[in-house]
Amino acid sequence: MCIVGAGYTGLSTALHLAERGVAVVVLEAGAIGAGGSGASGGQVIPGLRHFPTELVRAYGEDLGHRLLAFGAGDADTTFDLIARHGIDCAAHRGGWLQVADTDAGVAEGERRARAWAERGAPIDVLTRDQTVAALGSTAYRGGWRDRRGGSVNPLAYVRGLGRAAITAGAQVFTNSAVRTLTRDGAGWVVATSTGRVRCQRVLLATNAGTLPGVAPLVERLNQCQLAVWSYQIATPLPPGDTILPGAPVVSDTRRVLRYFRLDAARRLVIGGKGLGRAPKDVSDFALQRHMRATLYPSLAEAEISHAWGGRIGITLDRLPRLFAVGEGAWAILQDNGKGIAWNTASGAPLADLLQGVPAERLPLVPATAPAPIPFAWARRWYVAAGNSWLRLRDRMEGAR
Numbered sequence: 343m344c345i346v347g348a349g350y351t352g353l354s355t356a357l358h359l360a361e362r363g364v365a366v367v368v369l370e371a372g373a374i375g376a377g378g379s380g381a382s383g384g385q386v387i388p389g390l391r392h393f394p395t396e397l398v399r400a401y402g403e404d405l406g407h408r409l410l411a412f413g414a415g416d417a418d419t420t421f422d423l424i425a426r427h428g429i430d431c432a433a434h435r436g437g438w439l440q441v442a443d444t445d446a447g448v449a450e451g452e453r454r455a456r457a458w459a460e461r462g463a464p465i466d467v468l469t470r471d472q473t474v475a476a477l478g479s480t481a482y483r484g485g486w487r488d489r490r491g492g493s494v495n496p497l498a499y500v501r502g503l504g505r506a507a508i509t510a511g512a513q514v515f516t517n518s519a520v521r522t523l524t525r526d527g528a529g530w531v532v533a534t535s536t537g538r539v540r541c542q543r544v545l546l547a548t549n550a551g552t553l554p555g556v557a558p559l560v561e562r563l564n565q566c567q568l569a570v571w572s573y574q575i576a577t578p579l580p581p582g583d584t585i586l587p588g589a590p591v592v593s594d595t596r597r598v599l600r601y602f603r604l605d606a607a608r609r610l611v612i613g614g615k616g617l618g619r620a621p622k623d624v625s626d627f628a629l630q631r632h633m634r635a636t637l638y639p640s641l642a643e644a645e646i647s648h649a650w651g652g653r654i655g656i657t658l659d660r661l662p663r664l665f666a667v668g669e670g671a672w673a674i675l676q677d678n679g680k681g682i683a684w685n686t687a688s689g690a691p692l693a694d695l696l697q698g699v700p701a702e703r704l705p706l707v708p709a710t711a712p713a714p715i716p717f718a719w720a721r722r723w724y725v726a727a728g729n730s731w732l733r734l735r736d737r738m739e740g741a742r
């Protein structure tokens with residue numbers, strides 16, 4: 343079997359296949375974790391962002407509930423996998439806080455907390471005082487805590503996943519951009535500019551990756567979602583600073599959201615919307631510095647030790663997509679800014695799919711033909727206009 347893309351999705355699928363004794367090759371255009379997986383915020387957050395009722399409405403009772411149950415356990419699955427393979431990635435289970443700084447956000451958070459608590463999730467609603475104590479910041483008015491969440495060093499985690507897959511028997515080739523995918527008898531030939539893999543089944547797990555001269559099929563996948571940049575900065579805390587006790591991961595309810603956490607070296611890692619391109623210099627991180635000053639004024643002028651960005655693939659309804667691209671060949675897009683837990687856990691069902699289990703029996707969205715979003719050529723403008731509109735709506739609700 344051949345997997346294209348060495349992020350959480352591709353490597354977890356390869357790991358599960360290799361553990362079952364299947365011969366599997368992973369082809370990666372850059373290095374392991376070169377896409378979103380290596381650049382991520384490291385927040386392990388359970389499930390999809392949709393309300394239970396939305397998933398049931400989108401997929402019906404049977405699959406809707408299967409996806410909900412799968413999402414409810416995906417953070418456990420991720421931390422279990424890390425422990426089972428001894429992956430050294432600063433895994434920490436300090437919970438996930440979703441916090442709000444507007445009345446509308448607090449009400450929305452309470453609605454979410456109730457919806458998940460009704461399904462048995464370990465959730466606590468936080469008062470304003472509890473929120474302030476949990477963050478060490480007065481910037482938010484309320485929120486809720488999901489005890490299933492936690493954090494990892496995202497690059498160490500994806501590299502460890504790669505090592506586990508290789509140890510289990512997978513072959514992983516980096517600097518191997520796939521250029522073509524062609525039918526070959528009952529199987530497929532997946533070709534880079536220097537080599538070819540003959541295989542029976544293929545999974546494209548290329549997410550938001552665009553490469554010049556890439557396989558037209560991958561380019562077509564790129565047209566099925568938007569790609570937005572998210573930037574992060576890391577600030578070493580001064581000795582004695584006690585913000586974020588217990589080191590939970592935090593994101594807020596804004597439409598253009600802010601997310602932050604402490605890493606294992608006690609750096610405040612804070613992220614949010616980037617520009618419409620890769621960051622070039624320190625001035626590109628003005629928004630992240632502003633977030634830091636708003637949330638933690640005492641750190642407003644603190645030295646930044648690291649700054650970076652990554653591209654997030656976003657489908658218009660923020661639901662995953664599974665595309666059937668030919669007999670025995672599939673492509674999966676499942677980023678939407680929240681892929682550590684979900685994409686890791688999806689490795690097992692994707693391995694099942696590649697081994698012939700019908701998709702209808704798995705916790706996977708139904709496979710369709712790749713469907714580019716309308717006016718896909720205007721994707722950059724969609725993103726710019728969408729961001730402005732969402733920020734305006736946040737401001738209208740009182741977000742500073």
Ligand SMILES: Cc1cc2nc3c(=O)[nH]c(=O)nc-3n(C[C@H](O)[C@H](O)[C@H](O)COP(=O)(O)OP(=O)(O)OC[C@H]3O[C@@H](n4cnc5c(N)ncnc54)[C@H](O)[C@@H]3O)c2cc1C
Nearest residue numbers: 347349350351371377378379383385520549551652681682
């Ligand atoms: C800045 C940022 C912060 C984030 N924060 C969080 C967070 O805190 N928590 C969370 O859960 N999620 C977060 N995410 C989202 C999460 O990182 C993604 O959902 C996840 O990494 C997607 O995994 P993937 O394996 O599907 O795709 P990717 O990791 O993007 O992997 C796709 C791979 O395919 C390769 N590829 C593309 N084209 C080709 C080709 N033609 N040939 C060969 N290889 C190819 C790419 O190089 C890439 O390595 C964040 C993302 C970003 C960018």
